Amino acid sequence: MSASSDFIPVNVAVLTVSDTRTEETDTSGQLLVESVTAAGHALADKKISLDDVYQIRAIVSAWIASSAVEAILITGGTGFSGRDTTPEAVEPLFDKYIEGFGEVFRQISYSEIGTSTIQSRAVGGLANNTVIFCMPGSTNACRTAWNGIIQQQLDSTHRPCNFVKLITGHRTDVEACETRG
Numbered sequence: 001m002s003a004s005s006d007f008i009p010v011n012v013a014v015l016t017v018s019d020t021r022t023e024e025t026d027t028s029g030q031l032l033v034e035s036v037t038a039a040g041h042a043l044a045d046k047k048i049s050l051d052d053v054y055q056i057r058a059i060v061s062a063w064i065a066s067s068a069v070e071a072i073l074i075t076g077g078t079g080f081s082g083r084d085t086t087p088e089a090v091e092p093l094f095d096k097y098i099e100g101f102g103e104v105f106r107q108i109s110y111s112e113i114g115t116s117t118i119q120s121r122a123v124g125g126l127a128n129n130t131v132i133f134c135m136p137g138s139t140n141a142c143r144t145a146w147n148g149i150i151q152q153q154l155d156s157t158h159r160p161c162n163f164v165k166l167i168t169g170h171r172t173d174v175e176a177c178e179t180r181g
Contacts, residue, residue, distance in 0.1 A: 008156035008164050011044040012036045013069045015059055017051050017076035017086050018137060028075040028142045035146045036073070041154060044069045051077045056089035064093060064127045070167040071154055072130060076137030078121040086134050087121050094125030094132070101133060101149060108148040109141065131163045 016029035049055045063069040077086030101124030109117040124133045135145040156164035
């Protein structure tokens with residue numbers, strides 16, 4: 001097996017954004033933790049934050065600055081209510097947007113929930129070589145995002161493109177993906 005096809009584990013942090021959830025009631029965050037570890041990655045940290053722009057931004061900023069975190073999964077705060085502020089909190093931190101994440105999430109979600117998917121403001125981006133995926137707070141939405149997109153993009157053996165070599169500092173083959181784009 002060549003080095004380019006070896007599985008490379010990623011250090012992943014999980015943030016649940018909610019004004020009401022606790023560790024005992026956080027089914028979405030727990031699903032992501034279980035999915036991350038079952039896939040062979042390491043859980044770097046897990047937190048719950050109130051749906052507050054500055055609290056979310058503080059947690060995510062610390063993770064972005066940490067060499068111990070390579071990917072961040074955020075569940076919650078992506079809707080349209082007055083308290084839904086996850087995109088507003090994290091988008092200013094992005095060095096680059098991953099436009100395709102929200103697009104593909106809504107495409108997959110459409111087959112599950114129909115036009116209600118337009119009310120999802122799922123977003124993704126890169127900051128300081130850390131990949132960030134923000135998804136709705138429902139457990140089903142987290143399952144959809146993980147199974148349909150994130151799992152493959154955090155799998156170093158997924159071809160033709162994944163984020164692992166970029167975020168872990170291994171020699172990248174990102175150029176091969178860019179030429180296909």
